[in-house]
Amino acid sequence: MSTRMIRAALIAAFVLVAGTALFAVRGNERMLESGRIVLVRLAPVDPRSLMQGDYMALAYAIDNEILRGEAHGGYAHLALDGEGRASLAALGDRLPDAPAQVAMKLRSRDGITSIGPNGFFFQEGRAADFARAQWGEFRVDSDGKALLTHLRSEDLQRLGENRR
Secondary structure (H helix, E strand, C coil): CCHHHHHHHHHHHHHHHHHHHHHHHHHHHHHHHHCEEEEEEECCCEEEEECCEEEEECCEHHHHHHHHCCCCCCEEEEEECCCCEEEEEEEECCCCCCCCEEEEECEEECCEEECCCCEEEECCCCHHHHCCCCEEEEEECCCCCEEEEEEECCCCCECCCCCC
């Protein structure tokens, strides 16, 4: 292959990777702007410090119900109260038909099914700000994709600060 062809292939690959990354970032930005806020109760959490910075290991109370339901992929159909707190209504392989329910895609990591990530990273030295966390705040789009955006206290106050 000539140098010109290699250079053209590298440029094309770069444009493809950059375009894909920009598309994904724009989709997440859109979800942060317009996604529905869903609050999910945390199971016991564990603040710890690692070489990569401070973070809090997370688990969700709904995950225990999902385990009892033996979900293997699909969606958790959630009912929300007036303040946006979620409770598990059903499990399914499709988005729910009930307009009052919100769907969150289930994730599987290391053989464990969950509705959210297993960690929340925050600025080094700010563990005390997040020690009172009782709720995870998600932004959820109409396809069930969810992003964890904040942690909240028992009285639903946002903890710490997020910088974008």
